[in-house]
Amino acid sequence: MEYDLVIIGTGTAAMVCAMRVAKAGWRVAVVDEKPFGGTCALRGCDPKKMLVAGAEAIDAKQRMTGHGVEGDVRIAWPDLIRFKRSFTDPVPDKHERRYEEAGIATLHGTATFMGPNRLCVGDREIGYRKILIASGARPIPLAIPGEEYLTDNEGFLELPSLPKRIVLVGGGYIAAEFSHIAARAGAEVTILQRGPRMLTQFEPELVGWLMDAFDRIGIRVITDTTVNAIRKRGRAYVVHASGEGGPIEVAADLVVHAAGRVPAIERLDLEKAGIAAENGKLKLNEFLQSMSNPGVYAAGDAASNGPPLTPVSSHDAKVVAANLVDGNHREPDYKGVPSVAFTLPPIARVGLTEAEAIEAGLKLRLKCERASDWFTARRVAEAVYGYKTLVDEDTGRILGAHLVGPHADEVINIFGLAIRHGLTVEDLKTTMFAYPTGASDIGYML
Ligand SMILES: Cc1cc2nc3c(=O)[nH]c(=O)nc-3n(C[C@H](O)[C@H](O)[C@H](O)COP(=O)(O)OP(=O)(O)OC[C@H]3O[C@@H](n4cnc5c(N)ncnc54)[C@H](O)[C@@H]3O)c2cc1C
Ligand SMILES: NC(=O)c1ccc[n+]([C@@H]2O[C@H](COP(=O)([O-])OP(=O)(O)OC[C@H]3O[C@@H](n4cnc5c(N)ncnc54)[C@H](O)[C@@H]3O)[C@@H](O)[C@H]2O)c1
Helix, strand or coil, X not given: CEEEEEEECCCHHHHHHHHHHHHCCCCEEEEECCCCCHHHHHCCHHHHHHHHHHHHHHHHHHHHECCCECCCCCCCHHHHHHHHHHHHCCHHHHHHHHHHHXXXXXXXXXXXXXXXXXXXXXXXXXXXXXXXXXXXEEECCCCCCCHHHCECHHHHCCCCCCCCEEEEECCCHHHHHHHHHHHHCXXXXXXXXXXXXXXXXXXXXXXXXXXXXXXXXXXXXXXXXXXXXXXXXXXXXXXXXXXXXXXXEEEECEEEECCCEEECCCCCCHHHHCCCEECCEECECCXXXXXXXXXXXXXXXXXXXXXXXXXXXXXXXHHHHHHHHXXXXXXXXXXXXXXXXXXXXXXXXXXXXXXXXXXXXXCEEEEEEECCCCHHHHCCCCCCXXXXXXXXXXXXXXXXXXXXXXCHHHHHHHHHHHHHCCCEHHHHHCCCCCCCCHHHHHHHHC
16 A cells, blocks of 8 residues: 555654645555554553542642541542543544544554665555654663563553552653652652752752652652662562662662653664664754655654653644645744643743753843742642743843742643743733632732
8 A cells, every 4th residue: 555644653743743634635644553542642641640630639638638628538549540541541442533534544553664665564565655753752771680670651550559669760750740649649659860859851949849749748759869770579679779878779569660761763674764863863854854864754752853742742743744745844943832740739841941041141030939928829728839930131021931839730831822922021911810810920920
């Protein structure tokens, strides 16, 4: 069979690009070796946030205890997983139907290149004019003894029961979010983080305040510590790590990979199609097109051109679809991509960090404050609340916004809108926000 476009993957990037290109009359096929839907819908954002809903109930109870709420609340893990499945289980069929209704061929199996215009999917050979590599990311190989004992994000989000002692290897997004779910479901959680602090993608002051929430629920965070082996001991594990204070050992019933993700391109046999990659990353031009094979584009986590987040996968896919259908003319623009780690409370960022703004030599007006005594925090008895805002001194434009605390995950989008569309402090201060909401604090943050 011959197609105008074959897309490797069926995640966010694949869906967005396939629909647009098929609408232009191209014969399109999508391929996946896993059930259709990709990481976000099946193994990432959405199932994770279904579990966060359970943790939110515990969190609210704990905060409001002594303020008029009493009684026992606990997570019944198998029921919470069943609740999650009520969303995830129908996804593959739904997605497959959407492709079929749009006239897009759906192929199951592992895709590997056989030559410049041939792809092998399982035992079928497929011809194409153009390819989109939207194969996502995979956990970074750690190359340590006992690596095979690690459970990945997919395994964690499917656990039939929650083990008592959980160790997370790494201290970024996944460790932060999974630890907050697991601790509220009753597990003893330890995070072993190589970096000097948790969540290095976020502002240090805000992460510092957020650590109060980690302490409150008994998550043990050990920083400046690198995991270098995992050994089996009976039915449990011992995680070996080395840090500033020397070697340490932590016993665990479950060890979770939270040490970063890299583009999933290693199994594609790229060289057979003349597709250049360097250090595990595709070599792409400004149009997200392969620098060595013009018939090949990439988007989302596989392209690793912008931050590995769902809105970026979607944005890349729109760029590639436009370039495929009308010739290369669009370049991705990652200005104002908001990002949230869904801890309880959440932490969020958009635009430049303070360090990035200083590095860029910008003239800054900066405000940074812990705001535990503001109404937004006090109403829900949450002591973790604060912000950092960065404004261009000359133009008044918002350059960056960083929030931690109640509603940070929603309010960050308003700052995102401001940054993406060049709004100024004056624009935001003269906007009326419903009161009292998280957004009604924006004026005071600027
Ligand atoms: C636990 C977790 C939580 C996350 N939470 C958030 C969040 O809250 N917000 C956010 O913005 N982002 C989040 N992310 C990141 C987000 O999920 C990704 O950025 C996004 O899903 C990437 O989409 P994609 O289309 O690029 O790739 P994917 O959705 O990963 O799709 C790639 C698909 O390609 C398939 N594939 C790979 N290789 C082959 C092959 N050789 N043959 C056939 N098929 C193949 C895979 O099976 C997969 O289905 C999270 C990620 C994880 C892991
Ligand atoms: N809410 C969200 O948007 C969300 C949630 C989950 C994942 N994601 C995406 O998925 C990507 C991967 O997430 P992640 O949490 O795995 O990676 P991450 O890059 O956020 O954090 C990984 C951390 O692991 C540490 N590390 C690496 N090797 C180690 C070792 N041997 N021992 C101890 N620590 C080690 C690193 O220092 C790093 O800080 C993220 O970059 C993010 O874009 C996003």
